[in-house]
Amino acid sequence: MAHHDLWHDDRIKEECGVVGISVPGEEVARLAFFGLFALQHRGQESAGIAVSDGSRVRMHKDMGLVSKVFTQEILDTMPGSKAVGHTRYSTTGASVQRNAGPIFCTSVVGEIAVAHNGNLINSFELRRELEEQGEIFETxxxxxVIARLLVRNLHLGVSEGVRATMEVLKGAYSVTVLTPTLLIGFRDPYGIRPLFLGRLGEGWMIASETCAFEPVAAHLEREIIPGEMVIIEKTQMRAEQAVPTISTSMCLFEFIYFARPDSVMYGTSLYKARERMGAQLAIEHPVDADLVVPVPDSGIPAAIGYSKESGIPFEEAMMKSRYIHRTFIQPDQRMRELGVRMKLSPLRENIEGKRLILVDDSIVRGTTTNQIVKMMFDNGAKEVHVRITAPPIKFPCFYGIDMASKGELIAAIQTEEEICKHLGATSLGYLSVEGAMNAVADGERRFCNACFTGKYPIPVPQALSKMAFEDPHIGEIATVSVGQMKLPVD
Ligand code: SF4
Structure with missing residues (x-):
């Protein structure tokens, strides 16, 4: 079973965030830490940083939040002017600790560390082939898989080695690699997961999101093009189109929910894109009401957009505990049952006697939304109109997002009317796929929107998609297996 912790229950989980930093003459472990800290939302289960001092690569990684894994003392033992970092979400299980990133290997160019965000759809095959050739996998x-392929290919030279590796990888991958002397970044030819290049003084930085540049005073240079590799040596950066771009199909969910609102993607502020999604939602699903209220924090920009477009005032109807993520104490079963009460508390003054438009970013299983709607009615709301800035999620993701199996995705098995009833809401409206895409960029840009439409930009092996679609139980196993290379567990 996929693990869903209390604080992120019924939320879709991003799998990873990656950074890479190279600044000649500077100690960069601390910069990598703050870059990674800004990407904490992309993975809360493990964190790791590898640093090179020009001859040796040193690494520290562990389970837990970035701020828990690293201390001042640990960072002080990691000298070097180049680093990569990785923050990861994964399922629970014995193998989790081993699977924490970055992955460390020894190659012809010395020790290397690899950090990857995404998901390969041919990793089973690649792994089997490599094992037949004598590789012994540790995680x-x-x-x-990417690290071992790189190790095998690096004798061709760095750029040819990366190219040869990219030629056999299928799926979504945004990768940073550290060698004793180089920082490398590369991205799959569909550009499913984001990856950006920034300048940091005389040096360079690579990150999953632009919000990682801000705290270390790096600035955005540009997006790394799908199929491109960048090789950074000291102050020099060399970019090459390693494999042809097939399409630019960035994950639509990055724009709706995963990425931080202060990040920029496809040239637009995600805060503004989400505000436009909210405005579009008001056009597609108008309703007469007294207040527009967000589910904090992620629903806030869209609720502001809905309010501006509809002229209905914006207010907050609940407060989110700002510190819940900072507790390392796991809740017990009884607290688990309290559900959203642990993280959201109602503001009765803004609820009682009011007709509310409740704006949220997505519905997965519906359990959280159901509890929030109930909380509104328990506090005296007259009506609760749920408005969602994502289209209904009907299909599993094979490109690095852990979502429920098809059997657990409420929109895959129930009509909108049934879902509305299940939520206990007065009415329900989802943003259209076109509405979401146009809110990002006026019809110019392409996206992966497969979890809404079932149209997968990178063909998914039939056996896997068949399993995931037809049998909800096997679907979960398949999704978990594909997503995280996990064996089925009971
Ligand atoms: S299937 Fe959905 S979540 Fe997965 S990459 Fe595509 S848009 Fe993103």
């Missing part, structure tokens, strides 16, 4: 992470 079940896709990153190790």
């Amino acid at each position: 079940s992470a896709d990153s190790e």
Whole structure:
């Protein structure tokens, strides 16, 4: 079973965030830490940083939040002017610790560390082939498949080695690699997961999101093009189109929910894109009401957009505990049952006697939304109109997002009317796929929107998609297996 912790229950989980930094003459472990800290939302289960001092690569990684894994003392033992970092979400299980990133290997160019965000759809095959050739895998992470392929190919030279590796990888991958002397970044030819290049003084930085540049005073240079590799040596950066771009199909969910609102993607602020999604939602699903209220924090920009478009005032109807993620104490079963009360508390003054438009970013299983709607009615709301800035999620993701199996995705098995009833809401409206895409960029850009439409930009092996679609139980196993290279567990 996929693990869903209390604080992120019924939320879709991003799998990873990656950074890479190279600044000649500077100690960069601390910069990598703050870059990674800004990407904490992309993975809360493990964190790791590898640093090179020009001859040796040193690494520290562990389970837990970035701020828990690293201390001042640990960072002080990691000298070097180049680093990569990785923050990861994964399922629970014995293998988790081993699977924490970055992945460390020894190659012809010395020690290397590989950090990967995404998911390969041919990792089973690649792993089997490599094992037949004598490789012994230490983890079940896709990153190790990429690392071992790189190790094998680096004798061709760095750029040819990366190219040869990219030629056999299928799926979504945004990768940073550290060698004793180089920082490398590369991205799959569909550009499913984001990857950006920034300048940091005389040096360079690579990150999953632009929000990682801000705290270390790096600035955005540009997006790394799908199929491109960048090789950074000291102050020099060399970019090459390693494999042709097939399409630019960035994950639509990055724009709706995963990425931080202060990040920029496809040239637009995600905060503004989400505000436009909210405005579009008001056009597609108008309703007469007294207040527009967000589910904090992620629903806030869209609720502001809905309010501006509809002229209905914006207010907050609940507060989110700002510190819940900072507790390392796991809730017990009884607290688990309290559900959203642990993280959201109602503001009765803004609820009682009011007709509310409740704006949220997505519905997965519906359990959280159901509890929030109930909380509104328990506090005296007259009506609760749920408005969602994502289209209904009907299909599993094979490109690095852990979502429920098809059997658990409420929109895959129930009509909108049934879902509305299940939520206990007065009415329900989802943003259209076109509405979401146009809110990002006026019809110019392409996206992966497969979990809404079932149209997968990178063909998914039939056996896997068949399993995931037809049998909800096997679907979960398949999704978990594909996503995280995990064996079925009971
Ligand atoms: S299937 Fe959905 S979540 Fe997965 S990459 Fe595509 S848009 Fe993103």
